[in-house]
Amino acid sequence: MNTSGSEIKIFSGNANKSLAEKIAKALDLPLGDAQVGTFSDGEVYVNINETVRGTDVFVIQPTDPPVNENLMELLIMIDALKRASAGRITAVLPYYGYARQDRKAKARDPITAKLVADLLTTAGADRILAMDLHAAQIQGYFDIPVDHLLGVPILATHFQNKQIENIVVVSPDLGSVTRARNFANHLDAPIAIIDKRRPKANVSEVMNIIGDIKDKNVILIDDMIDTAGTITQAADALINFGAKEVYACCTHPVLSGPAIERIQNSSIKELITTDTIQLPENKKIDKINIVSVDQLFAEAIRRIYQNSSVSEIFE
Numbered sequence: 333m334n335t336s337g338s339e340i341k342i343f344s345g346n347a348n349k350s351l352a353e354k355i356a357k358a359l360d361l362p363l364g365d366a367q368v369g370t371f372s373d374g375e376v377y378v379n380i381n382e383t384v385r386g387t388d389v390f391v392i393q394p395t396d397p398p399v400n401e402n403l404m405e406l407l408i409m410i411d412a413l414k415r416a417s418a419g420r421i422t423a424v425l426p427y428y429g430y431a432r433q434d435r436k437a438k439a440r441d442p443i444t445a446k447l448v449a450d451l452l453t454t455a456g457a458d459r460i461l462a463m464d465l466h467a468a469q470i471q472g473y474f475d476i477p478v479d480h481l482l483g484v485p486i487l488a489t490h491f492q493n494k495q496i497e498n499i500v501v502v503s504p505d506l507g508s509v510t511r512a513r514n515f516a517n518h519l520d521a522p523i524a525i526i527d528k529r530r531p532k533a534n535v536s537e538v539m540n541i542i543g544d545i546k547d548k549n550v551i552l553i554d555d556m557i558d559t560a561g562t563i564t565q566a567a568d569a570l571i572n573f574g575a576k577e578v579y580a581c582c583t584h585p586v587l588s589g590p591a592i593e594r595i596q597n598s599s600i601k602e603l604i605t606t607d608t609i610q611l612p613e614n615k616k617i618d619k620i621n622i623v624s625v626d627q628l629f630a631e632a633i634r635r636i637y638q639n640s641s642v643s644e645i646f647e
Contacts, residue, residue, distance in 0.1 A: 338386050338388050338419045338420075339386075339387045339388065340359075340361065340387065340388045340389075340390070340633075340637050341361075341364045341382075341384060341387050341388070341389050341390070342355065342356045342359065342361055342362075342363055342364055342389075342390050342392065342633070343363070343364035343366050343380075343389060343390070343391045343392070343409065343413070344363055344364075344366075344391070344392045344393060345391070345392075345393040345402060345405035345406055345409055346368055346402070346405060347393050347394050347395065347396045347402040347405065347406075347610070348392070348393070348394050348396055348607070348608075348609065348610040349363075349610075350607070350610060351392065351394075351426060351607050351608070351610065351624070351625070351626060351629075352392040352393075354624060354626035355392060355424075355626050355629045355633065357626075358626050358627055359630050359633060359634060364380070364382060364384075364389075365380075365381040365382045366378065366379065366380050366381060366409065367379040368405050368408075368409065376401070376404045376405050376408050377408075378405070378408045378409050378412045379412075380409075380412050380413060380416055383416075384413055384416050384417070384418040385416065385417040385419075386417065386418075386419040387418055387419055388418075388419055388420050388422075388637055389413050389418040389419075389420065389421050389422070390422045390424050390461070390633050390636075391409050391410060391413065391421065391422070391423055391424060392424040392426070392629075393405060393406040393409065393423070393424070393425065394425055394426040394427035394428075394429075394608055395425065395428065395429030395430070396427060396429075396609045397586070397588065397609075399429040399430070402429075403429060403451075406423060406425075406452070406455075407451055407452070407455040408455075410423060410452070410455040410457050411455050411456055413456070414455070414456030420458045420459070421456055421457050421458050421459075422457070422458065422459045422460070422633075422636060423452055423457040423459075423460050423461070424462075424629065424633070425461070425462045425463075426462070426463050426606075426607075426608035426609075426625060426629065427463070427556075427586075427608040427609050428445075428448070428462045428465055428466075428470070429448070430444040430445050430447070430448045431445050431465050431466035431467065431470055432445075432466050434446075434466060434467045434469070434470055434473075435467075445466075445467075445470050445473060446473040449473035449474045450473075452474075453474060453475060453476055457476060458476060458477075459476050459477040459478070459479070460474055460476065460477070460479070461478075461479045461481070461629070461632055461636065462478065462479070462480055462481070463480070463481040463482070463483055463583060463608055463625065463628075463629075464481070464482060464483045464555045464584065464608075465480060465555075466555055466556065468480065479632060479636065479642045481625075481628055481629070481632055481642075481645075482514075482646060483555075483583030483606055483608075483625065484511065484514050484515050484518065484553075485518060485646065486606060486623055486625060486628060487515065487553070487581045487583070487604055487606070487623070488515055488518035488519055489518075490581075490604050490621075490623055491519060491551060491579070491581075491604070492518070496549050496551075496579075497549065498547070498548045498549050498576070499519055499521040499548070499549050499550070499551060500521060500522050500523065500543065500544070500545050500548040500550045500551075500575075501515050501516035501519065501521050501522070501523045501524075501550070501551050501553060502523065502524045502525070502526060502541075502543075502545065502550045502551065502552050502566070502570065503523065503524070503525045503526065503553070504526050504528075504552055504553075504554050504562050504563060504566045505525075505526060505527075505528055505562070506525065506527065508553065508554055508555070509523070509525060511553060511554070511555065512525070512553050515551075515553045519551075521551075522543065522544070523543060524541055524542060524543025524545050524550070525541070525542040525543060526540075526541055526542075526566050526569065526570075527540045527541070527542055528562075528565075528566075541569065541570065541573050545573060545574065545575045546573070546574035546575070547574060547575075547576055548575055549575070549576050549577045549578075549579070550570050550575045550576075550577070550578050550579070551578075551579045551581060552566055552567060552570075552578065552579070552580040552581070552600075553580075553581050553582070554580075554581075554582045555582060555583050555584060556582055556583065556584035556585075556586050557580075557584075557585060557586060557587060557591065557603075558586040558587070558588055558589075558591065559588055559589045559590060559591050559594070560587065560590070560591035560592075560594040560595050560598075561594065563580050563582075563595075563598075563600070564594045564595060564597075564598035564599075564600065567580065567598050567599040567600045568598060568599050570599070571599040578599050578600050578601060579600070579602050579603075579604070580600045580602075580603045580604070581603065581604040581605065582603075582604075583605070583608060584605075584606070584608050584609055585603075585605040585606070585608075585609050585611055585615075585620070585622075586609060587609075587611065587615055591615075592614075592615050592617060595617070595619055595620070596617055596619060600619060601619070602619055602620075602621055603619055603620045603621065604621050604623065605620065605621075605622055606622065606623055606624065606625045607622055607623075607624050607625060607626075628645070631645055632645065
């Protein structure tokens with residue numbers, strides 16, 4: 333695969349090496365030879381053990397937990413590649429950390445999603461390839477090109493194959509309505525909305541259900557699930573309001589703190605998620621089903637390298 337006059341190389345940090353290996357395999361390429369580790373005091377060091385001069389380099393590194401460590405790995409890898417005269421560097425972030433801090437919700441809040449965008453650009457990234465940013469306008473925080481992939485088609489395909497009847501797609505809050513609508517369009521299903529009030533961070537209170545979910549099989553969809561408080565409360569409320577079965581899906585399984593216990597003990601029959609974040613073995617429970625985004629990222633990388641349209645993937 334060599335169409336732009338330069339060679340293509342795929343590198344990965346330690347955040348999600350299994351996904352990087354699958355993407356490289358789908359492209360019929362080896363994973364680049366790079367050593368990424370830490371000194372005894374925790375400082376990250378990077379050794380790029382092959383020439384990258386003039387090459388089209390893709391660095392696959394989601395900012396999984398531990399977020400700050402993986403973000404520093406990515407920044408230092410980009411800096412190393414830039415100083416090694418890489419022709420073009422694309423930072424591939426299946427999961428973009430700090431995306432929730434995308435605005436000043438109250439006085440003196442940072443806008444950390446913008447800060448991370450600046451850090452990536454300053455480090456030397458020439459373009460960004462990301463999936464399901466928490467808010468699409470984060471693309472505008474970058475002064476370099478951003479290709480934004482969508483997880484909805486992959487998740488929708490899973491449910492199409494299950495052939496569940498009487499489906500209603502449910503948005504867990506007002507901010508996710510557009511995502512729920514797009515997902516529902518794939519399944520040719522109606523939508524409902526949970527109207528909730530959030531008194532403080534990671535605490536939600538379900539108030540009302542807008543739409544008809546009685547005796548229906550409902551699918552909750554969100555871009556990420558962190559502590560799983562919102563999604564499990566929503567599932568329990570839907571059952572109380574007369575839903576038959578509750579499924580849930582998300583692109584990014586952050587699943588921190590009490591998330592696994594909450595999901596295990598909730599009304600959710602099955603949670604479908606992707607491998608943008610690598611789940612440790614102790615978080616893989618029977619209720620969680622993982623679908624891979626490797627083919628989608630491989631196709632996007634192929635198109636970027638060949639200077640063809642990425643948006644056509646979703647048309």
